[in-house]
Amino acid sequence: MKDGVYRNTCPRNCFGTCGILSYVKNGRLMKVTGDPKHGYTKGRLCAKGYASTQFVYNTQRLKYPMIQSPRGSGNWKRISWDEAYSIIAGKIIELNQRFGSNLASGYNKFSGNLGFLHYAVEGMFNSFGPHTKPVGNPCALTGKLAVNQAFGHNFSSNPEDMADTNLIVIWGANPAVTNVHQMKFIYEARRSGAKFIVIDPIFTRTAEKADVYIQINPGTDAWLAFGIAKILIEKGIDDEESIREQTIGWDQYKHFIHHQIDLSDVSKRTGVPTEAMEVLAEFYGNLKPAVTWNGLGIQRNDRGSHSISAINSLAAMTGILSNPNSGLYYMHFDIEHFPQLLLNHQGPVHPNITKSRDIDISNYSKNALALTEPPLKFLWVASRNIITQDQNLKSWHQLFNQLELIVTVDLYLTKTAKHSDIVLPAASHFEEEDLNVGYWHYWLSINQKSIPPYYEAKSDLQIARELTKKLNELSPGFSNFPFEKEPIDWIKEELTPEIMRQYSLTSYEDLLEGPHKKIEIAHSMPDSEKFRLLPSKETVTEQLQSENLKKPLTYRLLTPQTLLKIHSQYELVPWLNQEQTEDIIELSSTAAIQHEIDENTKIEIYNQHGFIIGTAKINPTLPNQVVLASQAGNNPINQLITQTDDKGANGSSTFFYDSMVNIRKWREKNV
Amino acid sequence: MFKRTGFIFNADDCINCKACEISCKNENQTPMNIQWRTVKKVAPELYLSLSCNHCDSPECFRVCPERAFIKRKDGIVQIDENLCTGCQLCVSACPYQAPQFNPETRKVSKCQMCYPRQDIGMVPACVEACTTGALNLVDLNTFEDEQTVRNLPGFSDVTVTNPSIIFYPLKPRKRYFLQ
Numbered sequence: 001m002k003d004g005v006y007r008n009t010c011p012r013n014c015f016g017t018c019g020i021l022s023y024v025k026n027g028r029l030m031k032v033t034g035d036p037k038h039g040y041t042k043g044r045l046c047a048k049g050y051a052s053t054q055f056v057y058n059t060q061r062l063k064y065p066m067i068q069s070p071r072g073s074g075n076w077k078r079i080s081w082d083e084a085y086s087i088i089a090g091k092i093i094e095l096n097q098r099f100g101s102n103l104a105s106g107y108n109k110f111s112g113n114l115g116f117l118h119y120a121v122e123g124m125f126n127s128f129g130p131h132t133k134p135v136g137n138p139c140a141l142t143g144k145l146a147v148n149q150a151f152g153h154n155f156s157s158n159p160e161d162m163a164d165t166n167l168i169v170i171w172g173a174n175p176a177v178t179n180v181h182q183m184k185f186i187y188e189a190r191r192s193g194a195k196f197i198v199i200d201p202i203f204t205r206t207a208e209k210a211d212v213y214i215q216i217n218p219g220t221d222a223w224l225a226f227g228i229a230k231i232l233i234e235k236g237i238d239d240e241e242s243i244r245e246q247t248i249g250w251d252q253y254k255h256f257i258h259h260q261i262d263l264s265d266v267s268k269r270t271g272v273p274t275e276a277m278e279v280l281a282e283f284y285g286n287l288k289p290a291v292t293w294n295g296l297g298i299q300r301n302d303r304g305s306h307s308i309s310a311i312n313s314l315a316a317m318t319g320i321l322s323n324p325n326s327g328l329y330y331m332h333f334d335i336e337h338f339p340q341l342l343l344n345h346q347g348p349v350h351p352n353i354t355k356s357r358d359i360d361i362s363n364y365s366k367n368a369l370a371l372t373e374p375p376l377k378f379l380w381v382a383s384r385n386i387i388t389q390d391q392n393l394k395s396w397h398q399l400f401n402q403l404e405l406i407v408t409v410d411l412y413l414t415k416t417a418k419h420s421d422i423v424l425p426a427a428s429h430f431e432e433e434d435l436n437v438g439y440w441h442y443w444l445s446i447n448q449k450s451i452p453p454y455y456e457a458k459s460d461l462q463i464a465r466e467l468t469k470k471l472n473e474l475s476p477g478f479s480n481f482p483f484e485k486e487p488i489d490w491i492k493e494e495l496t497p498e499i500m501r502q503y504s505l506t507s508y509e510d511l512l513e514g515p516h517k518k519i520e521i522a523h524s525m526p527d528s529e530k531f532r533l534l535p536s537k538e539t540v541t542e543q544l545q546s547e548n549l550k551k552p553l554t555y556r557l558l559t560p561q562t563l564l565k566i567h568s569q570y571e572l573v574p575w576l577n578q579e580q581t582e583d584i585i586e587l588s589s590t591a592a593i594q595h596e597i598d599e600n601t602k603i604e605i606y607n608q609h610g611f612i613i614g615t616a617k618i619n620p621t622l623p624n625q626v627v628l629a630s631q632a633g634n635n636p637i638n639q640l641i642t643q644t645d646d647k648g649a650n651g652s653s654t655f656f657y658d659s660m661v662n663i664r665k666w667r668e669k670n671v
Numbered sequence: 672m673f674k675r676t677g678f679i680f681n682a683d684d685c686i687n688c689k690a691c692e693i694s695c696k697n698e699n700q701t702p703m704n705i706q707w708r709t710v711k712k713v714a715p716e717l718y719l720s721l722s723c724n725h726c727d728s729p730e731c732f733r734v735c736p737e738r739a740f741i742k743r744k745d746g747i748v749q750i751d752e753n754l755c756t757g758c759q760l761c762v763s764a765c766p767y768q769a770p771q772f773n774p775e776t777r778k779v780s781k782c783q784m785c786y787p788r789q790d791i792g793m794v795p796a797c798v799e800a801c802t803t804g805a806l807n808l809v810d811l812n813t814f815e816d817e818q819t820v821r822n823l824p825g826f827s828d829v830t831v832t833n834p835s836i837i838f839y840p841l842k843p844r845k846r847y848f849l850q
Contacts (some may be wrong), residue, residue, distance in 0.1 A: 031697050034800075044799070045690065045691040047688060047689040047690050051696070052697070176686035177688075180690070181689045209684075209686065213844065213846045213847065215847060220774075267850070271849035272849075275846035538689060564689070578704075625847075
């Protein structure tokens with residue numbers, strides 16, 4: 001690598017997808033800055049991004065492939081890449097011979113790196129023919145389906161446009177922590193007189209900054225949206241005729257709001273005083289253009305779909321359909337407009353198995369355990385830390401017992417890696433080439449290889465190329481992966497003439513000069529047909545009835561993202577871990593009194609799945625029935641989380657926030 | 672007239688994202704536990720991003736037996752680590768915990784307001800990194816805004832050293848907590 005400044009892109013599962021400039025000297029990353037040519041991040045990074053040199057040069061990073069025997073013993077032995085490939089390829093081929101297909105081989109991969117070339121994992125498995133694969137999206141699927149249901153397509157407004165609005169209402173998102181670069185656009189709007197409202201059960205850093213903060217009982221967002229709609233409808237809607245024109249179900253919706261919504265009932269359910277509803281209704285009624293932001297938080301419970309539908313309906317009746325400058329935000333899925341050639345790579349046809357076995361990723365372990373003929377025997381884990389992040393851990397342990405080989409590709413010896421037979425060291429984004437597109441903003445950017453790999457680390461694509469080559473050596477024709485293709489070839493093929501037009505590119509080289517923004521951004525106008533107001537009345541009633549009955553002394557466990565980590569990523573970066581944040585369990589003053597718990601004492605939260613010991617922090621702003629804990633760490637909170645069986649036909653997000661726990665003082669005898 | 676370069680920190684805009692703190696480490700590659708800039712929560716909802724305040728009457732400068740500190744014409748207080756013997760008198764004297772003692776090198780270092788960057792017309796790394804624009808530089812000799820204040824709760828007495836920092840305080844907000 002030549003000395004100089006390179007363009008990288010942060011590939012984390014984050015709204016920022018930040019453009020990075022990497023300063024390289026003698027093959028070493030000296031420092032990073034934001035890329036000033038990125039129109040969303042505007043030359044800035046977050047704290048995690050600024051810790052890049054430590055993320056890359058970290059003594060805890062994996063240097064070589066390693067094998068441990070027995071699994072979980074910690075008895076790791078360094079092996080060569082060739083030995084690793086031989087063992088893995090040998091197992092895949094043996095399972096194929098034993099079961100007559102590759103269905104016993106599967107992978108679990110999610111959001112550790114969202115770059116296009118990380119679909120090499122999917123491409124590699126596709127190249128063997130039918131296998132076992134995860135489908136769905138534990139993070140955002142419920143909201144995606146709800147937006148799609150209402151508009152006929154997925155969209156999320158242009159984030160930079162938020163600066164030009166007069167009302168910003170955030171429902172259940174915390175950009176001050178999870179999307180820091182959006183705050184400047186919010187502030188810009190406010191400096192021009194806009195009102196900024198945050199609705200959240202937690203008094204978040206974003207809520208602290210809001211002009212009006214409205215605290216709400218978790219999972220009751222739909223009720224608040226109905227309440228505001230009620231006030232607006234009773235006051236009379238100015239352009240009711242055009243709303244009726246633009247929507248399906250207006251009269252039914254209005255009837256429902258008018259007859260079934262009672263403000264004092266809404267107030268009781270949501271915990272929001274009528275006065276706050278009046279304030280919000282007045283803003284929604286008078287301040288135009290307005291933007292509404294559906295946060296991911298509101299769809300982390302089993303009423304999430306309904307909440308997003310109700311909020312979208314409120315946005316529809318307050319200007320989203322008529323005022324082109326108003327906006328509706330969730331996240332977008334424009335990556336699906338690219339060829340995604342690795343993801344969609346077609347493998348060889350199997351004589352009698354037509355397709356791969358799909359497993360819903362929101363319930364992977366349970367579903368995988370249910371598979372027979374053949375059972376799942378080989379698991380490949382990449383871009384994923386199951387043991388700290390996934391739910392239903394007990395069934396994961398059962399699944400692990402059934403697996404004959406577990407391979408984890410990661411930068412660090414994560415908890416999941418520790419449960420594997422083989423770990424393979426992954427390259428950081430500075431050590432590989434890639435292409436990245438945002439899911440919040442609309443910028444496309446390149447990721448150059450700016451430094452040589454850390455020791456023997458390799459990218460997912462390089463591993464796919466080499467493992468498939470080994471497979472074909474051992475069993476000619478086993479894989480049809482085009483291993484001769486270089487990363488740059490894959491990148492260029494993503495840039496079809498249509499994509500080049502959309503991002504105003506004349507060639508791939510344009511991206512070396514800076515990120516490019518999509519020219520035409522999907523808008524809030526519904527497809528050919530009309531905006532569908534709430535789902536059918538039956539769904540509404542069903543959803544309303546499914547409200548959890550509050551059991552005394554049980555608490556809803558909320559586990560949102562924290563500032564200096566994304567899931568479990570960055571937890572081993574010392575710059576980012578100077579304060580003790582781990583193992584803190586926040587509870588309300590009322591709960592503390594009820595359980596006679598003092599600040600900074602050890603407490604235990606528990607449910608039928610297990611228990612977690614932590615240090616109590618009394619948060620006087622926390623709702624009484626909520627317990628707040630952070631993700632990952634030594635004692636990961638996902639031990640207490642299970643996904644209830646999926647009710648939706650098209651899958652759902654994982655309902656992390658439906659987990660209930662009890663609290664008790666920690667006593668040694670409890671252990 | 673000389674410049675008096677100082678920080679202007681808008682507490683109302685700061686979201687405690689710590690980009691300033693970590694970007695300082697990125698730029699200066701300071702060792703672990705050497706924090707030239709830190710964001711602290713000093714009161715409910717109040718976060719202060721603080722470094723050396725490049726005081727008008729710097730205590731470090733006054734107490735240093737080696738005369739390792741200088742105050743530049745633009746107001747930046749610099750330490751020459753070569754002159755530092757590690758006596759740590761400055762560490763005890765500074766009201767703002769700005770001088771940081773490194774037990775390995777037995778030297779003190781501190782925020783130099785990124786003078787190498789400023790000398791070529793760039794802003795300090797922390798200021799560049801602040802995504803909300805809460806942290807900026809001003810010339811305190813000429814800057815005037817009646818909305819600014821010299822002190823905020825959680826900040827030390829400003830009368831001793833006359834620190835080169837001014838603040839915008841938090842604005843009142845409307846909150847509806849659960850009934």
